[in-house]
Amino acid sequence: MVDVRDPAVLGDPVRGYDRIQAESPICWARLANGEQGWLVTRSDDVRAVLTNPAVRNDPTGLPGHGARTQEQTFLALGTPPEHLPYLRATLLSLDGAEHQRLRRSIGHVFAASRVATLRPRVSQLVDELLDRLDTASGPGNAPVNLLDEYAYPLAMAVVCELVGVPEADWADWWRWGKVLVGGDPAGITATLGDMFSYCHALIDKRRADPRADLLSDVVAQDDLTDVDVVSLVVFLVLAGHETMAHMLSNAALALMRDPAQRELLRTEPDLWPAAVRELIRTDGPVQLARLRYAATDLEVGGVRVGAGDAVQVVLGAANRDPAQFAHPHDADVRWQAEHGRREGSFGFGWGPHFCLGVALAKLEAEVALRGLFDRFPEVSPVAEPAWVPLPRGRHRVNLDVRLR
Numbered sequence: 001m002v003d004v005r006d007p008a009v010l011g012d013p014v015r016g017y018d019r020i021q022a023e024s025p026i027c028w029a030r031l032a033n034g035e036q037g038w039l040v041t042r043s044d045d046v047r048a049v050l051t052n053p054a055v056r057n058d059p060t061g062l063p064g065h066g067a068r069t070q071e072q073t074f075l076a077l078g079t080p081p082e083h084l085p086y087l088r089a090t091l092l093s094l095d096g097a098e099h100q101r102l103r104r105s106i107g108h109v110f111a112a113s114r115v116a117t118l119r120p121r122v123s124q125l126v127d128e129l130l131d132r133l134d135t136a137s138g139p140g141n142a143p144v145n146l147l148d149e150y151a152y153p154l155a156m157a158v159v160c161e162l163v164g165v166p167e168a169d170w171a172d173w174w175r176w177g178k179v180l181v182g183g184d185p186a187g188i189t190a191t192l193g194d195m196f197s198y199c200h201a202l203i204d205k206r207r208a209d210p211r212a213d214l215l216s217d218v219v220a221q222d223d224l225t226d227v228d229v230v231s232l233v234v235f236l237v238l239a240g241h242e243t244m245a246h247m248l249s250n251a252a253l254a255l256m257r258d259p260a261q262r263e264l265l266r267t268e269p270d271l272w273p274a275a276v277r278e279l280i281r282t283d284g285p286v287q288l289a290r291l292r293y294a295a296t297d298l299e300v301g302g303v304r305v306g307a308g309d310a311v312q313v314v315l316g317a318a319n320r321d322p323a324q325f326a327h328p329h330d331a332d333v334r335w336q337a338e339h340g341r342r343e344g345s346f347g348f349g350w351g352p353h354f355c356l357g358v359a360l361a362k363l364e365a366e367v368a369l370r371g372l373f374d375r376f377p378e379v380s381p382v383a384e385p386a387w388v389p390l391p392r393g394r395h396r397v398n399l400d401v402r403l404r
């Protein structure tokens with residue numbers, strides 16, 4: 001049986017999913033949480049699953065052998081019962097009207113026109129971080145870690161300033177994020193407890209003393225409970241820095257290895273937005289979408305999926321599907337500029353849960369990557385960084401580079 005935790009897939013996800021997609025594009029498999037369900041890797045099927053109203057994120061009340069409540073799933077993972085309300089209230093745990101209500105409550109903050117006003121601040125942060133990298137590297141051109149010294153600090157600063165998390169606490173969030181991504185259940189439970197308490201205290205502060213940030217905006221909305229607000233803050237800060245940092249690191253690595261695309265961007269800098277879209281297609285940081293469940297019997301790509309079955313969509317595989325993309329494995333900026341918008345891709349998901357932070361993510365990526373390669377055109381990796389052996393993300397363990 002295909003197993004997404006197979007070391008051969010984790011060690012080389014690109015080839016691993018190529019093989020799975022070619023041999024068994026929809027197959028019954030062992031999934032990231034150890035349970036069994038359908039693994040879906042072709043782009044047409046991924047689109048069909050993520051837009052089907054009979055496919056849900058919340059399995060509560062569904063029939064079939066895979067059905068269970070989200071509560072049971074979390075409790076089986078050792079989650080304390082008092083954490084359940086927060087975990088049930090995240091955007092990715094909700095469906096239908098409830099999901100729309102929560103998404104609308106913060107949608108205006110992530111609208112492209114509003115995000116565009118952040119460009120000068122993002123540019124300033126990028127310039128400051130590049131100065132710091134330069135100093136750390138020194139006259140000897142010592143290696144610097146682009147993931148920890150550039151991508152993470154930038155992603156953390158941008159999302160925390162937007163949400164309203166004070167700078168003194170960013171180091172805690174960085175540590176918490178690493179524990180949650182790391183997957184150790186005991187560590188996750190303790191960390192979630194710390195995060196929830198922290199957010200309740202911050203809500204109280206913003207209620208007493210509102211500022212120009214997302215948190216002050218949402219605490220003033222009558223139809224949101226404190227649990228809703230805590231879940232929003234936790235989810236946004238994590239989504240906004242973990243995925244973003246690894247996107248920057250994956251994309252920087254891909255460009256460092258591709259002198260032709262770098263030269264194209266140097267001579268035609270207007271292509272940077274297309275480059276960002278293309279690098280998210282070929283090297284996006286999210287391998288697996290959140291688990292979905294069939295609410296009724298369905299047919300996906302000629303396969304019958306039973307009511308209650310778990311369905312795991314592989315965004316990373318759909319993004320390199322040869323049936324959709326002429327050069328599935330090559331980041332081709334020119335192709336993306338000319339055809340990419342029409343074709344679409346899956347790095348930010350698809351359907352009602354499509355990434356809410358997409359405009360912010362694209363802005364950050366464009367400013368950060370362009371800033372790096374304009375200032376240090378010769379930047380190069382010191383070694384081939386390994387993949388983090390976890391199924392959900394396409395994350396590198398580090399990214400040591402020489403700037404010159």
Ligand code: HEM
Pocket residue numbers: 091092103159236237239240241243244247280284285286288289290291315346347348349350352353354355356357358360361
């Ligand atoms: C390059 C960086 C990013 C990538 C690749 C990315 C990718 C994704 C993907 C694939 C999903 C859909 C997951 C699913 O359907 O299972 C998603 C959802 C989401 N992302 Fe992002 N994301 C990025 C950055 C951000 C940022 C910066 C924010 C906000 C600060 C953000 C906020 C969200 C939210 C709120 C959702 C849930 C939307 C919903 O359920 O309605 N993301 N993201």
